[in-house]
Structures are given as structure tokens and as C-alpha cells.
Amino acid sequence: MRRPNSSTSALAALNTPAGRALIALAIVMVFGILFNADGAFFKAGTHRDAFRQASVYGILACGMTLVIVTAGIDLAVGSVLALSAVCCAKMSIHWGWSPGWVICATVLVGAGSGLISGGVTARLGVQPFIATLAMMVFARGLAKYVAGGMKVSTAVQQPDGTYEFVDVPTLFRMIDTRVFAGNVSVVTLIFLGCVAIAYVALAYHRWGRELYAIGGNEEAARLSGVPVTLSKTLAYVACGAFAAIAGICQAAQEQQGDPEAGAGYELIAIAMVVIGGTNLMGGRGGLGLTLLGVLTIGYLEKILSINAVPEAARLMLTGVIIIVAVMTQRRSRT
């Protein structure tokens, strides 16, 4: 093979999914620099907040990437986030559990939801869209049931019917804070941790390779001895677990467990994954791309909000930009 010279190889690098995702992010950043809201864009706090606000979505996007790589989809993550937030608030505020136990139990709740929707998909052969749609409705209902029809907050109802305020639990204070001289939010660190875990699993573990194989050609994977049912189910389990982590972060930031939280978050998570360049048809993509997608949408939202663009316009613009970004991601047919 002829070795391409450096300029053509640089161009070729930009024509990969990663390159196109980087271009999308770069365009958003340029917009940020042009419409910097009187320099607000150049302040460290703006970037810290952009990361913080994107983190919960980003954690969902990590799990979503694993599922989408298998050519699946998980619509339940928003509801599972709410369920987890409610459980987490209940355990830490009402029952006074220690942070470690709360985290473990909440992640188990999320993983359990994933186990059900993953099992229904992989074992019973129900289409992922339908199976997770059902779980989305079910988990929302369960969240409302656990919360007793209201938000689980620090205002705890006493036996005599009055409300008494209790302290914000340690877990919430630990998460809803900043470190490194106030420059980095803890949720951002949690998000980056999730990215790292999902990245390593997908890129370096046998399971990750199996997910790609299942998404690329399930029949070939099956006939190569890949445990398709197990690996696929585990993808949904992991996705549920990430949704639970996102739920804990959400609860900590709101200092309450809101059963209505997370509605529509699944769609933002999917958008982030797809803008990164992971293909909904499965078999292609990765966590690095998702990270770029998360930053693209995260910064877009931040730039629109510091420019005080009204919410109506913001939503419409976001919709348009999602389409434009995904269009640039489309592979040209060879």
C-alpha cells in the first residue's frame, strides 16, 4: 500500500465518525466564541456549569451507547432515573441509610429494571423498542408508587400529619458539591468515571467485542459461539445501572426524589449517542464518540442559555441542530 501523505491523511481523519463529531463540536464552540454573551462564555464557571448540566444526560448516554451498539435502544432510562432518584431519596432521607448502602441498593434497582427489559428483549425476542417502552411506563408507575404520589424531599411527614424538615443527607451533600478549588462539580467526575468504565468495557473487554458482534451481525455472532442472550441482556443491565447512577446524581442535585424526573431524558441521551456517530443499526461507534456528542449538546444548551435565548426558540434550535449534526454523520454509501 502507498502511504498517504500527511495532508490527505489529515483530511481522511476528519472524514471518520470521530472527525465529523469533532467538527460538530468545534462548530458549536465557534458559535460560543462568536456569541459569547459579553464574555460570559470565557468564564471558567460557564464551562463548569456546561459540564455539570450535561453530566446526568451524559451518564445515561454511556449506558445507551452499550445498548445501541447491539442495535438495540433503551427508552426506559428516563423512568428508571426517576425510580432510582425516588428510591435513593427514600433510603437516605427517610430510612437514614449510609451512602454506601444507598448507592449499592439504588444501582441494584436500576440494574434490575435493565435485567427485566433486557431479558424480555434478548430471551423472549420482543423488539427492544417495545420492551423498553413497556419498562418506561412501568418504571414511571413504580416510581410514583414508591414515592406515594409526591416528591420525596427533606420535608418528612410526621405521624401527626405535620411536616418536619430533616437534614440533607450526607450522600446528597457529597455529590452536590465542587472539588479542585470549586472548579469541577462532583457529578462531572462521576460522569467522566462512567465514561471511563463504559469505554474500557466496550473497547477492552470480551463482552464489549461481543456487543459489537451482536450489533453487526447477530446471526454470525451466534454461530461463532457468542453468548448472544447473555451479552445482550447484560447491555440492558448496565444501561439500567448507569440510569440509576444518573438518578442518584439527579436526586442529590435536587435534594429530593421526584417521580416525575427524567421525562424525555432518554431522547436526549439517544441524540447525544447518535450525534457522536454511533450507528443506530448497531456494530459501529463507541464511547469516545458519545463523549463528543455529550459535549456538543451540552455546550449547545449552555451557549443558548447564556445568550438568554427563550426556551421555545432553544428547543426548536436544538431540534434543527440535532438533524444537521446527524446529517453530517451519515456515512456516504460506497
Next chain:
Amino acid sequence: MIDSVNIFPLVHMRGITKRFGSVSVLEDVNFELLAGETHVLAGENGAGKSTLIKILAGVHTDFTGRIEIEGVQVRPRNPLEADALGIAIIHQELSLIDPMSVADNLFLGRMRTNAGFVCRRKQEDEARGWLNRLDIDIDVRRRVEEFPIATRQCIEIAKALSRQAKAIVMDEPTSALSEPEVERLFEMIDQVTGQGCGVVYISHKMEEIERVADRITVLRDGKRVGTAPAPELPAAELIHWMVGRPVKDRHARSSSHAAGKRLLLDHVSVHSNGRDRKTVVNDISLELRRGEVVGLGGLQGSGASELLLALFGGFGEIRGRIEIDGRPYFASSPRKAIDRGIALLTNDRKGSGLVCPLSVAANITMASLRNFTRFGWRQNGRETAAARQAATMLQIQSASLDMPVEALSGGNQQKVAMAKWLQTDPGVLLLDEPTRGIDVGAKQEIYERIEQWTAAGISILLITSEMPELLALSDRIIVLHRGTVTAEFERCAATADAVLGAAMGH
């Protein structure tokens, strides 16, 4: 008097050059198709045949050169325009819409309507008419997916005819057909050319080329080697043109390596799963010895492919006693089969063999990934080293092992699929059409591998639709007809006539 139309060739492509990036895949190629002729386009995989056809079909539009149809210069910008110019392409992958009815498929994009409403009755009558012209008698209201591939292909040809195609391009049309179906296809071709159409026929099968070709154009490495009337280009010379190097005798195997029992099937039956539980293979008994090649002869629907899949734990339900190396074996899942040293090369590379978007290396280690992990973590270095070794051994031509396998040519993809199974260190290789859709050179390499593997003690159950291949490679041939064994031949006793007779149930 010469009709003005006949002065010009039906299709004339001149000086066609096409590049993908910096790689030139066609260089100054001329190609000419006359009305009423069958023009075989031959060449190894990657020679540029498909690219040339895609240019004619309007798929690739950025090329240099001229295309003339009946003397008028054209430049189809998309497949629809090519279709309107009377060019029909019948691909290896069929372009029918499976869940739609046969009639709907035939009239796709030009429905017979009345005030905007589809006239189903009229479409069905017309569809029946076109199919009858090809002697196909099927219910045109049934969905395409309900028919076997061979029938779907006939539907596709009927579709081309119904579109008044002048030039019909057939890209490996027989790869999924059985012997009598192939003959019927050839009769169709004769019929079509008799009506003044031109047929471009792409094939790797020598007997077919000898049977249908009026003229042959050979491409090699994107250049035209030459065009010659078929009688002036005997098989040996044609192969020489295609590969540019002499190919050894196609009959690669000389002696048998058979010794010691490896696989025993004792009264084995295979049933399909699902509501319509059909008996696909009925009461087969066979013994496969170490280093032996047993060929399973049979036509479409013989049940041979299903038998291999079922043995591998990937299809239906298998009943009866099976032993591997004297120990009982239960075909329950591909994983179990792999653990017991069975490997299955499926007959559909893209459908069930390879994971196309994944890299060459990932595909090679797909079935043996456990050997390259520690506590589940992949050991990239060892994996790459093993893949590289396998790629070298099987001479897989790939710019890099990180390339997606879909970027390789058919022959190289097949070698990747084989490399995958060699990584599992199999004792029994189940080969289902190992040479389907690959070029002469790659076929020869695969024959040599089969020779090597049997010498190393690997036992092979082989299915191939090419009779010379079956006769040349098998130590024994067992012929199936509709799931039942109809004949068994020792190597020396097998003849093409006898095998085909048994396969047809005589």
C-alpha cells in the same frame, strides 16, 4: 438491409476509468454488448467487474469515459435513469422487497392504477403472464419471502423482462441455484437473447461460461485483457487470461488421508422448529473418518445445509445418536459444538458468516476470543499476533487487519471466515459452499488448504453446488434428496451423471 439500430452495439462503454480516492479500479476499459448476444464478463474478484456494472447501472457516476446505448451517448446519473434506458441489473443480492407480494414486486414503482388506486387484479394477471413466459408457476399473491432463493431469482428476471430491459446484467445469478434451476436459467437466457436483448453474464463457474457465452471479455486488475468469441477461448486459456499465471489442475486432492473414526451419525433426523415442524433430514447414518472429506451431494432443498447447521447446534432439533471421537455428542448450541471441535463455515458470508462492520482481526478471533482474554479482558497483542499469523497463512490480502471486513473482496472475506474457524482448532470442519462467489485463484488456494487440513487429520463434511468440485474434493459422496440419503459413492465410483441422478431422486 441493415436496420439502423443494428449498426451500433446495444451498449458501448469506451475508455471507462474510475478511481476510488487514489486507487484506480478501472483503467481505460472498453466494453461492448451486441443485441442478441450473451457476453460473459470474467475476471478474478477485485478485477473491476462489479465496478464496471455499477457505472452502467448509474450507481457510480464519477468516472471518465463514454457510454453509448444504440449509438446515443448517455450518462445514467442514478439507477432509475439506467432502468429507463433499458438496463436491468440482477445482483448477487436480490433487490426484491421480501414482505411484499410477487405481483407488487414486479410492478414496484410503476403500479397499474386506476384513479390512483392500485388495480390488484390487473397487476396479478400481468405478473402471471410474465412469469409464465419463464415457465414459472407460482401464486403471485404470496409474499416473496415465502419462496426459496432460486424462485426469487426467477422473479427478479421476470421483473427485468417486464420492464422491457434491453440489456440484462446478471451478476453471479447461479450462486444460489441448483443444477436443474441453472439449466432453466440458461434456457431463459437463450429465450431473452433470441428476442434481441443483450445479456451480460458474470460468473466464476467454468461450465456455465462454456455453456452460455457467445463472447467473453476478461478484466484483470481494472484493465481489459481482451475480448474474444467463446469458441476461441478454451477454459485453460480463459483462466490464464484471468489470473495472468498458470493455474494448476483444478483437481487438487490426489490421495486420501482417511484413518480412524472421528464423527458418527447413527439414524439422525433433523426437524425444523416452529409451528410447521418439518422433517428436513430423515434418518441419515454416516461415518466420517480422521482426515476424510465426505461430500454431501444434493440440490436445493436436499437438507444438507440444514444438517450441517443442526450438527452445529444452530438449527431446529436434531434426533439420533451422534458420537465424536467415540464420545456421545449433543448438538445443543454453537458454543458446545465449538468446544467439541466442530466448526461451521456457513454458505452465506455476509448473512451468517462474518460481522461486516468489525475489523478483520476481530472477525478472525470471533469464535476463539476466550483464548485471547484473561479474566475477560482482551489481550490485544496476542489477539493481533494470532490474527496476523492466520492472515499470513491463508494469504488474506488486506491493507490492515484493523480494516472492516466489509472492505475486502469476496475471496478474502471467505478466507477471513476460514481463518476464524482455524483459530478454534477444529477436528471436524463443516464446509457449506466454501468457494461460493470467489475467484479462480482463491478457489485454488482453498482447495490446497483442504488438502493440508485433511493431511493434518481434520475431517471435513463438504457441501458444494459445483459438481466438479464435489467430485474432485470428496473421498466419499453421500447424496441427499429431500432429506433422505439416495446414494453413496466411493471416490472412484462417483460420476457426475450418477450423483446428479441420485440428487434428483432417480
